[in-house]
Amino acid sequence: MLELQKAYDPQQHEEGIYKRWEDSGFFNPDNLPDAKTREPFTISLPPPNVTGTLHMGHAFEDTVQDIVIRFQRMLGKKTLWLPGTDHAPIATESKVAKMLEKDEGKRKSDLGREEFVNRVKKFAQESHDTIVNQVRSMGASVDWSREAYTFDEKRNLGVRTAFKRMYDQGLIYRGFKVVNWDVKGQTVISDDELVYVERPAKLYTFRYSTDFPINISTTRPETKVGDTAVAVHPDDARYQKYIGQEYDAEFCGVPVHVKIIADQSVEKDFGTGALGVTPAHSMIDAEIAERHGLPMKQVINEFGKMTVGDDTMMGKKTTEAREIIVEWLKEQKLLEKEEDIKQNVSTAERTGGVIEPLPKLQWFVNVNKEFPLAHSEIAGIKTGEMVTLKKLMSHAVESGQITIQPERFEKIYFHWIENLRDWCVSRQLWFGHQIPVWYKGKEIFCDINPPSGDGWEQDPDTLDTWFSSALWTFSTLGWPESTKDLQTFHPTSVMIPGYEILFFWVARMILMSTAMLGQIPFKQVVLHGMVRDSQGRKFSKSLNNGVDPLDMTSKYGTDALRMAMVFGAAPGNDLIFDEQKVKGMKHFANKLWNISRFVLTVILREAKNLDPSVVSLPQDDKLTEADKTILAELVQATKDVTKHLEEFRLHEAAQTVYDFVWHKLADVYLEASKPQLLNEATADNTKKILLHNLIMSLKLLHPFMPFVTEHIWSLLKERGLVTEELLMVAKWPLPLPLSSP
C-alpha cells in the first residue's frame, strides 16, 4: 500500500528537487536531449544589483521568466536562461562608503582608490552569493555555467571594445558642457537619473542695479552673480529697445556684464517676461548661451559653494548665499517682490541629493551623429548605410522587429527617443569600468589596452553602469569574440524587465546591440509591473515595509509564492502583494498533492503488474458522460494554457490551469469517479482517465509550480507510470490530437 503523507510539505522536498535539476545538467541547453536540432530560445536575466538581498520584485521577475523558460523547454526549445549580477557602482559604492564611515569612521579617500575598490569588490562578492542562493530558492532554471557579472574580466573587455569602437566612429566624445552634478554623490549623472521633487520656493523679482532697465525673476538669486545675459522674447514690445544693449553692474559685490538678447524660448507671461541667463548653472540657460555665443561664468563649485564675491559670500553654500543676496537686494531697494510658488527641484535618484548644474569636461555618447553602420542584419537598414543611434533605436521598434508589450509603452519609448540628448557616460566614481582613455600632455589615446611608453595617465573616471548593462545580451554570450553561443543565442528571444527601466536599460540595449552587432538584442520585450505592499506603496527601506521572499517560501513553499505572484497579475500592471494569496496557493499545492494521492491509491490498489500502457486512452464507446466531459475540458484547458503562455498572458494561463485542476478535475471528476471505480464496467476506464488527467495536469502546472509537480512526477516514475526521468524536460502536451504521454 501507498504511504504518502496527508499533506504536502514543501520544505522537505524543494532543496533536493533543485539539486536534481541542477545535477541533470538540463539548465544548460547544450545538455538537453537532441540539443543540436532544437530551436534556440533565450532570455537574459536582468541582473540584480550586488547591493544586498533580493526583494519581492526580484522574486516576481524570477518567477515570470522561469515560467516562460520552463514552458519553452517542455515545448522542445533549446532554452538558455542566462543569469548574472550588476555591479551598480553608485549604489554599491555609496553603500560601502556608508559602512566604512559607520564602522571605522573613515572616508573613502582615507583608504585610497585601490584599497577602497577592493573593499567594494569584497562586499559585492558576499552580496552576490546571497543573491545567487535566493535565485536558486525561487526554483529558477538558469544556466549557472554561463553566469556573468557586469564587472568581470570578460564584460570589461566588452566594455573597452565598445568604447573604443564608438570613440573611433565619433559616437563618443569628450566635451565641456553643463551636466547634472550630484553634490551629495560627488558625481555627474545622466538626465534619466534625475527625479523631480516638488517643493515650495520663493520667486524673487529684482534688478541687478539701480540703473539696470529690466526686472528679472528667479528662485535662485545666488546664481545671478553668474549671469551674462538677460533674455526676452523677440516679440515683446516692452523690451524691444533694449535688445542688443550691454550693461555693467556691481551685483552684491560681484561685477557682472550683461547683454540683452532676444530668444524664442522665453515666455512673455512668466514673471517679468525677462530671464536672467546663467549659462554655467542651468541646462536651459546653457542652451540659450550656446545659441547666442554668450560667455559662461562659473560661480558655484562641486561642493555647492560660491566661488565669487567678497568674504561674506565666497565659500558659502548656495542656500546661504541666497539669503545674503536677498538681504543685499532689500538694503539696496532693488527687490521688487517676493512670491511663494511651487517648484520642481531636480534631485539624484540614487542619493536624493539636489542637482547642481555645472559645466564640466565629461564623456558623452552622441545620439545624433551620422555614421555608417559597419554591419547590419537589421531589416530595413543596409550594411554601410548612414544612420544615427537615435535612428537605430527607433527603427528597431518602428519596423516591428522588436515588439514591446503592453503596446502602450511603444509610444512612451518613441517619445523618449525624440527628446533624447547626448548621454553622459562618465562618472566620478572609483568602482566601475575605468574609461579606456589615456592622456600625456595634450595627447589623447583611446584603445582597448593601455599605450606603451611612459608618462601616460588613464582617465580617472568610470563608466555609467548602464553602459555595461547595455551590452548585456551579447557581452554575456562572449562578445567581442565571435563565439558559438553568440551565433546560436543572439538575438535573444524575449526580455522581461520592469517597466521602470525601459529607458535606462531596454533602450540602451537596443542602442548598443544595433550599433555594435548590427542585430536587435531581443525580439520581444514584455514589461512587468512593480510589486507593492498591501497599501499600494513601493517596497522601500525607509518605509521598512519589505517582505522577504525567503520568509514566504519557507512559510508556504516556493510553488505557492510563485503561483501567487502571477495569479491575477496582468502584464505591465503593478501587483499588490498579499500574503493571503500565497496562503491560498499553498492550499492549492496541497490540493494537487491530494489529487495525486487519490489517483495513485486507486490505481495501485488492484494493479499487479504496473504497465505504463495503463495511461493509454480508453475506447470512446465505453465512456460515461463524466468521462467525456473531463476529457473535453482537459483538451480545452490544454489549448488555452498553451495559447496564453505563448502570448505571455501568464495570469490567464495560471487561472485556467488552477480552475481546471481544482474545480473540474478535483471537484467534479474525482467525485464522479468514485462510483465509477466501484462498477466493473467503468472501473478500468476511470483509472486510465484519472491517471491521464493527473499527468497532463502536472505538465500544465509545472512551469508555475515546478517543485510539487516534479515531486509527484517522481512518484509516478518510481511506479513506471511515466517514462521521462524529469518532468522538467518532459514533453509539453499538445492540445490536439490527444496523445498518450
Next chain:
RNA sequence: GGGCGGCUAGCUCAGUUGGUUAGAGCGUCACAUUGACAUUGUGAAGGUCACAGGUUCGAUUCCUGUGUCGCCCACCA
C-alpha cells in the same frame, strides 16, 4: 504644460478581436462531511462594470466629454 494608465463584488484583481444569467482569489453566511484533501465540499448573499453622452440590433468592451486616483515626460527661469 504634454502624454499614459486605473476606476468591475466587502478587499485584491481578471475579463484575448462588442454577443445569452459579468468572473477568480480572499472574506462573509448557511448546510454537509470521520476513506484524496478541514489546507475540504455544496450552496447563498453581494456588482446601475466611476459618471454623462454617442455609435450599434446589442457596449464593461468602441468613440467623445467629465470626475477621481496614480504614473511617465517636459521644467516656468
